[in-house]
Amino acid sequence: MPKQKILIVGAGITGIALAERFAQAGHKITVLEKRGEIGGNCYDYQDKNGIIVHKYGPHIFHTDNQEVWDYLSGFTDWHHYEHCVLGSIDHQLVPIPFNLNTLHQAFPAEQAQQLEKILLAEFSPGEKVPILELRQTKNKDLQLIADFVYQKIFLNYTRKQWGLEPEDIDPEVTGRVPILISRDNRYFQDKHQGIPSKGYTSMLEKMLQSENITVRLNTSYHKLPDRQTFDQTFYTGSIDEFFKYQLGRLKYRCFKFALKTVKQNSYQPVATVNYPNDYDYTRITEFKKFLPSTNNKTTAIGFEYPGDKGITGWPILNNDNSKILRKYQAEAKKLSNITFVGRLGEFKYYDMDDAVANSLAIFKKFNE
Numbered sequence: 001m002p003k004q005k006i007l008i009v010g011a012g013i014t015g016i017a018l019a020e021r022f023a024q025a026g027h028k029i030t031v032l033e034k035r036g037e038i039g040g041n042c043y044d045y046q047d048k049n050g051i052i053v054h055k056y057g058p059h060i061f062h063t064d065n066q067e068v069w070d071y072l073s074g075f076t077d078w079h080h081y082e083h084c085v086l087g088s089i090d091h092q093l094v095p096i097p098f099n100l101n102t103l104h105q106a107f108p109a110e111q112a113q114q115l116e117k118i119l120l121a122e123f124s125p126g127e128k129v130p131i132l133e134l135r136q137t138k139n140k141d142l143q144l145i146a147d148f149v150y151q152k153i154f155l156n157y158t159r160k161q162w163g164l165e166p167e168d169i170d171p172e173v174t175g176r177v178p179i180l181i182s183r184d185n186r187y188f189q190d191k192h193q194g195i196p197s198k199g200y201t202s203m204l205e206k207m208l209q210s211e212n213i214t215v216r217l218n219t220s221y222h223k224l225p226d227r228q229t230f231d232q233t234f235y236t237g238s239i240d241e242f243f244k245y246q247l248g249r250l251k252y253r254c255f256k257f258a259l260k261t262v263k264q265n266s267y268q269p270v271a272t273v274n275y276p277n278d279y280d281y282t283r284i285t286e287f288k289k290f291l292p293s294t295n296n297k298t299t300a301i302g303f304e305y306p307g308d309k310g311i312t313g314w315p316i317l318n319n320d321n322s323k324i325l326r327k328y329q330a331e332a333k334k335l336s337n338i339t340f341v342g343r344l345g346e347f348k349y350y351d352m353d354d355a356v357a358n359s360l361a362i363f364k365k366f367n368e
């Protein structure tokens, strides 16, 4: 590929991985970012008490993709961290996803023993069973477990998170937090898990450190006078926004994230506590639990409030949005030298590792 002038719109993890790869191959890159900071929703910073907080909600890196892990490890060391979540259910904190430990905490001892036997007779050890699948069981005992998990863990959390009933969202979404037939209390079972030892922003800044990369913050694509002069554009903003919403709006679940400092060393036993059934927020995250801090006087916590307004969060995967997306994608095909990428560009529920894998694959395709 001859050396090119490339525009990357959006300095989130997708755009930055693209910028790093193309710059390293000798292309000249301009990264535009409409916010005043890089990192997209992965942006983190040290607060006034020296604690690294995630401005747009908790991000925990986990992957089975060796290539992605090795790639990012070129820009950061990792603090080994395995995410464990507790859910506040009936006035006690129980492991989430629901697993055999949760079963023993939630049910009386004898009944739990019996239910464990039934689960192990039906499923293999380590199996992950989506709740909507378990709900279809004809077995009365399994139904009891399914009802418990659905009513106490899924129904109200999902209503808060999405403003929808679990049945009305893509099974891929509720399947992310299945029932675990094991005593593994971890939220993720991936081979590699961790938090960049100096935070995500530090890692992403390193990726942008190249004489071939210019970053322009507080700059929006449509206001860039020379935007037509680039050989290639990778657009990681919302595809419907690019087309000025002419064919309809793609709907995202948005959120507000409220950070708070509390004057105590520790606020909760684990980094994240989910509140399926109480309050307007879905979960509270305590940031010291991600990266240890020498500060033992205060701690920083964040409350996550999903809603129709706020920061653009999760794409709502349904038929209406798929139809709108296909129309925009057909329009995008008519344009030459512009590629829509990432959570907003492709309207996909990307985890960070998949977003990076996607950028690596796109780079390879273009650089062949």
Ligand code: UDP
Binding pocket: 087, 096, 153, 154, 155, 157, 158, 161, 173, 174, 175, 176, 177, 274, 276
């Ligand atoms: N979920 C739930 N209760 C929980 C945790 C998750 O009902 O305690 C459901 C909910 O529908 C949520 C989905 O599982 O949207 C995926 O959760 P996950 O934690 O993977 O979402 P993310 O990390 O993207 O916020």
